[in-house]
Amino acid sequence: MDLSELRGKYIEAVAKAADEAALEEVRLAALGKKGEISALMATLGKMDPEARKAAGAQLNVLKDEIDVALRARKAGLADAALDARLKSEWLDVTLPGRPRRMGSIHPVSQVMDELTAIFADMGFSVAEGPQVESDWYNFDALNIPPEHPARQEHDTFFMHRAKGDNRPPHVLRTHTSPVQIRAMLAQGAPIRVIAPGRVYRMDMDQTHTPMFHQVEGMAIDRDISMANLKWVLEEFCRAFFEVDKVELRFRASHFPFTEPSAEVDIRYSNVGGQLKIGEGDKWMEILGSGMMHPKVLAAGGIDPDKWQGFAFGMGIDRIAMLKYGIPDLRAFFDADLRWLRHYGFSPLDMPDLPGGLSR
CATH class of the missing domain: 1.10.287 (Helix Hairpins)
Known part of the structure; x- marks a missing residue:
């Protein structure tokens, strides 16, 4: 062919x-x-x-x-x-890009990251738990008696129960202390944890909101004392507020879950609207603390005759206001972008340990 x-x-x-x-x-x-x-x-x-x-x-x-x-x-x-x-269809890649607004980190999120980094350097891990708790975890396990005012509807959000539903009541947790009970039951002793998160109470004014943020911490070992608690809180405040020296004042108080209990004040001055931590002649309450009550240890499955520990709790929103000069707590939850652009943080502004921790 x-x-x-x-x-x-x-x-x-x-x-x-x-x-x-x-x-x-x-x-x-x-x-x-x-x-x-x-x-x-x-x-x-x-x-x-x-x-x-x-x-x-x-x-x-x-x-x-x-x-x-x-x-x-x-x-x-x-x-x-x-x-x-x-x-x-050419494109000049040397031209500047279209400007776009960058998002910012909310002060509460920033402070959570900061305190987590500080306590992690002291050997504390982070524990988490549900925001809807049974009254046993929220009250009974923490040695809060039935007649305590916190267990009344004017102070606590109770979950709805249908008529004839006789299950134990559930509440929106009023503190993150139930997370400590869950951590003790899960891990036993020795243990060092902090529990940051949202909590809910029936309150609303310039310094209170129905939902706010709290961090609680505890350390349990065989020879834990109030001296250890004092050192931990002093080192935290020094690192968090980025000052070389802080002075704390422990005042005797009463909390059902600690014995002895103490409220803690920090020394400060306010001159011309400028607040300075660690100096001056004024005192400001920042947290509550104490040695863990034996009944709370027992509720967490830990023998109080062999182990002891301390616990503390503070409002994250409050210390954020104190450190960054934010005057009104309610603005934290207004979703105002102007406020957030002013008080927010860059996503690249990673928290570190500016004050350092002494050894």
Whole structure:
């Protein structure tokens, strides 16, 4: 079979195809089911074996050559189309980008990260728990008696119960102390944890909101004392407020879950509206603390005759207001973007230990 004329015809047609549509027409005319080469392949069955073998080899060679030419031309057309598009749709990558407002970190989130970093350096891990708690975890396990005012509806959010539902009541947790009970039951002693999170109480004014944030901590070992508690709180305040010296005052108080108990004040001054921690002649209450009550240890599955520990709790929103000069607690939850842009933090402003911790 002399296929040179057929080869030249289709190779030339492939080369002249101006676009992919024209190239597809050439492919169908040559290699399609009704194409010229396909028709010649159909005649092979009528030939004797020797002629069929020779003609089949020639047709396969021609088919492969045209197929290669078609692929090469298609790639060339695609490259040419891309070049034309790049010339017409150019972009100057040296131009400045469109300005976009950056998000900011809420002061509460920032302070949570800061205190977590500080307490982690002292060996405390973070424990978490549910925000809807049974009254056992929220009250009974913490040695809060049934007649305590905190267990009344004017102070605590109780979950709704349908008529005839006699299950124990559930509440929106009023503190993160239930997390300490759960941590003791899960880990046992010795243990050092902090429990930051949201808590809920029926209160609303310039310095109180129905939902706020709190961090509580505890350390349990065989020889824990109030001296250890004092050191931990002093080192935390020094690192958090970024001052070289702090002075704390422990005042005797009463909390059902600690015995003895103490409220802690910090020395400060306020001159011309500028608040300075660690100096001056004024005192400000910042937290409550004490040695853990034996009944609380027992509720957490820890033998109070072998182990003892301290606990403390403070409002995260309060210390954020104190450190960053925020005057009104309610603004924390107003979702005002102007306020957040003013008091918020850059996502790249990672908390560190600016005050350091002495060893």
